[in-house]
Amino acid sequence: MIERVVDFFGDERYASQRRRLFYLVLVLVVIADFLVPREHAEYLWDRLPGWSAVYGFGSCVLLIFVSKFLGHQGGIMRREDYYD
Amino acid sequence: MTDFVHPTLLFILGALPIPFLRGPIGKAYLLLIPTLAIVVVLTMQPGNYGAAQIIGQEILVAKVDKLSIVFATVFTIMALIGMVYALHLTHAGQHVAAFIYVGSALGVVFAGDYLTLFLFWEGMAFASAYLVFAQGGRKAVAAGFRYLMVHITGGVVLLGGIILHGVATGLLLFGPIEGEMGAAAYLILAGFTLNAAVPPLNAWLTDAYPEATVTGAVFMSAFTTKTAVYVLARAFPGTELLVWLGAVMALYGVIYAVLENDCRRLLAYHIVSQVGYMVAGIGIGTEMAVNGAASHAFAHILYKSLLFMGAGAVIYVTGRRKLTELGGLYRTMPLTVALYMVGAFAISAFPFFSGFVTKSMVVAAAGQDHRALVVLALTMASSGTFLHTGLKLPYYMFFGSDQKLEAREPPRNMLVAMGMAAVLCIAIGVFPQPLYALLPYPVDFQPYTGVHITESLGLLMFTALGFVLFLKSLDPENTISIDTDWFYRKGAKYFMWLAEKPLARYEKAVSNVSETAVLPFLHGAARTGLRIDIAGVDAVVNGVARSILGGGGALRRLQTGVVTHYVLAMIVGLIAAIVVFAVAWR
Known part of the structure; x- marks a missing residue:
């Protein structure tokens, strides 16, 4: 069973099925976020359905590009023999 | 004390037989000790244990409360999981180091005073450094040394804070630090945050952990930073x-x-x-x-x-x-x-x-x-x-x-x-x-x-x-x-x-001065010293040596090498001792 599940996520054969499943999950998550009851909202964003999706995506993109910028332009990434 | 078994004792004393046990018995033993420790922690009653006075300071070896029990529980569970993961290793060294590491971490978690805490704090540093050294190879050894150096430095900072704290308050009991944050509190905080890998004091972790052995890194990922979290939660x-x-x-x-x-x-x-x-x-x-x-x-x-x-x-x-x-x-x-x-x-x-x-x-x-x-x-x-x-x-x-x-x-x-x-x-x-x-x-x-x-x-x-x-x-x-x-x-x-470069040049200049000016004076003083030495001190020493040699010769003549003579001498000695006891002592 475990092998088949792992295989589903690895094998090229299932690539299109994987993609469809993934987009389906994304849509379902956003719909659920709109339907779910929100009683006490502490902050402005707590009242916005779909906020966490936007924030998650934004954070992910920001982290990737800020880090890579710091790594390449900021001089953090060095050749492997830097300390030798 | 009978109602409390310190889990640190289990691990540190338990580490001693590891090198002598082989095969299935050895493996069973490696799993038995952490299992016992889990049981000990789960059945523990909150309270203070092992209070004592050492050099005028109050020592509290174990202070058990809910905060320490949470950490001790997961530490002992982790010790068991880590030992299962490392079970295929045949070299006892890493097992012993892991036991001492876990034991020390538990020692910190239960420490009721700063001296006990510091002792185990250092124990953790050395035991865990072994898990890096054990990997072998130039990179791992270098990383291990850096790891050890950083932790020793952190330990000194912590000790400085502890001493200042002790001088200021007169107490070394470990607990929440109250009032204004002074130099002592900041030094202790620095020592703790170093082990918690708070930037900029974080690099030791990411430098050393990937160089450790496959099994050693598993232990390291669990204990050092989380004991630091525990002490921070306790004190700050x-x-x-x-x-x-x-x-x-x-x-x-x-x-x-x-x-x-x-x-x-x-x-x-x-x-x-x-x-x-x-x-x-x-x-x-x-x-x-x-x-x-x-x-x-x-x-x-x-x-x-x-x-x-x-x-x-x-x-x-x-x-x-x-x-x-x-x-x-x-x-x-x-x-x-x-x-x-x-x-x-x-x-x-x-x-x-x-x-x-x-x-x-x-x-x-x-x-x-x-x-x-x-x-x-x-x-x-x-x-x-x-x-x-x-x-x-x-x-x-x-x-x-x-x-x-x-x-x-x-x-x-x-x-x-x-x-x-x-x-x-x-x-x-x-x-x-x-x-x-x-x-x-x-x-x-x-x-x-x-x-x-x-x-x-x-x-x-x-x-x-x-x-x-x-x-x-x-x-x-x-x-x-x-x-x-x-x-x-x-x-x-x-x-x-x-x-x-610059320092060596400076040193050379200084030594030139000493060679031209100071050395002749020193030579003169040394010659005088030598004369006093030969005439006075040596004569005394030689005299003593000669008499010892003479005494040794006499003793050698007494040594016959025959067992019965020795036994006889012992019996004579025993009787003499009893006589002395019976007559003179009373």
Whole structure:
């Protein structure tokens, strides 16, 4: 069973099925976020359905590009023999 | 004392027979001690044990309360899992080091005074350094030395703080530091935050852990930073500085993880990130926040060790550690993939995994305390956590481009250990109540609300969307990243240059002066001294020596080498002793 599940996520054969499943999950998550009851909202964003999706995506993109910028332009990434 | 067995004793005395036990008995023994320790901790009663006075100071070897029990429980469970994972090792050295390491960590957790704490604090540093040295090779030994140097320096800072604190208050009992933060408090805080790997004092962790042995790194990922979290929670709850350090830490680790190519170094940066949540929770200091920090430490030890075990299994099987050289292992190591992913879901706080019920408690506590920025920073770090440990690392390690590596599943004991950790990660996520009951304060927190579930899933799944869309930008690169260890790795080279060039020249100039001016005077003084020596001192010494030689000759004549003579002499001596006792003594 475990092998088949792992295989589903690895094998090229299932690539299109994987993609469809993934987009389906994304849509379902956003719909659920709109339907779910929100009683006490502490902050402005707590009242916005779909906020966490936007924030998650934004954070992910920001982290990737800020880090890579710091790594390449900021001089953090060095050749492997830097300390030798 | 009979109603309390200190688990440290179990581990440290228990380490002694390890080198002499072989085969199945040895293995059973390695598992028996941690199992006993779990039982001991679970049956422990809160209270103070082992109070004493040493050099006028009050010593309290064990102070048992709810906070120490939470940490001790997970430490002993982790010791068992770690031993199962390391069971195939035949060299006793690493087992002994691991036992002393765990024992010392438990010693810190129960320490009721600063001297006991410091003793075990140093014990942890040395025992864990062995786990790096044991890897062998130039890189590991160098990293081990750096690790040891940093921890010894941190230990000295801590000791300085302890002494100042002791002088100021007259007490060395370990507890919350009250009143104004003075020099003593800051030194102690610095010593603690170094072990918690709070930037800029974090580089020792990410430098050394990836160089440790496959099994050693699993132990290291669990104990050092989490004992530091414990002592911070004990001494500095509600310290504002820690809130900000924690929030920065959570993001710092995530940013570095983007750049990292070494699989275990990437995970090490996520220790920094995750400990950031705990440090922030302690800084917030409300009951809920401290509960959150303690429970997150509990969950973290289990899922982080699981991740380290997964990466360790890959290194054990393939001998490779760089993401640029790995890929396509899912065909040959499906069980490892599945078990690793449980850890990845747990660290990313997916619903029904342990991180979901613990990490969110810290974030919710920050929200209740009206700290919007902290909430946003920690939530962003959550996204980064899933991006790296849940997506990037498994993608490039197990999936990605197939490197056609020859691989198989790791030895069964490794899989069993990973299975144990995985079961706990899920169990805590599904049934958080037993963990909540262990926490230092009553828990009034419900993780499973509709909003919390959909928000978490939204955050995580759209992070995954970002990953899918920008996959190419994430491709690992053959580089290393400069961290604050630059200061002592490159800085040391500049220091050596300074020592060799200008300082050496200065030293030579000074020695020239001494050769021309001071030496003749010294020679004269030495000659006079020699004369006194020969005439006076030697004569006395020779006289004494001659008489000893004479006495020795007489003694030699007495030594016949015949046993009966000796026995006779002993009996005579015994009788003489009895006579002396009977007549003279009374």
